[in-house]
Amino acid sequence: MDADKINSLHEPQVKCYTKGKEHKKYGFGSKVSIAIDQRSGIIVGAINFTQSQHDSKTIPEVLEQIVRRTGEQPDEAYVDRGYRGISQYEETKIRVPKPIKNITRSRKKKHRRRSAIEPVIGHIKSNYRLGRNFLRGIIGDQTNLILAACGMNFKRVINLWRTEANNCWSIFLKIILEVYTKFFAQKLNWGF
Secondary structure (H helix, E strand, O other), X not given: OOOOOOOOOOOOOOEEEEOOOOOOOEEEEOEEEEEEOOOOOOEEEEEEEOOOOOHHHHHHHHHXXXXXXXXXXXXXXXXXXXXOOOOEEOOEEEEOOOOOOOOOHHHHHHHXXXXXXXXXXXXXXXXXXXXXXXXXXXXXXXXXXXXXXXXXXXHHHHHHHHHHHHHHXXXXXXXXXXHHHHHHHHHHHHOO
């Protein structure tokens, strides 16, 4: 077995993962699981796994972290086909897309929304430095993941605040303009 094989002398916890891609067949590092809220796109769960395990075995830890962070148990979790093997954990139904011909429109839409995690992973890797970790050890891996997830959430919240502030300013300016025009309309009627 290659489970106890050392891939790096200075980072012995690094594992080798098969990626299944033609241009890059293997990757070295640790497994990360990221969960986002489908409505807001905010990252609600991010866990670094040090042992090499199947994706379906990571679901309980991720859902427990989501409950700790949000205080709510999700009703449904939409995952990709790598998570086959588990259909429900506690009250959460795990939805894995299957090639079904008679699928409802709402279920199809939710399964398409599941693919929204791929751009999030890409942005975290490229823009928030999760692609390469310069921190040492398992704690460094976990710290890098948490900082990257927090950075992306802060950016998303700032963008939401910016749009809300722009909406508030436009409403405020409309009210000022309305009051201004009413005031001058009254002034013109008074004969000043």
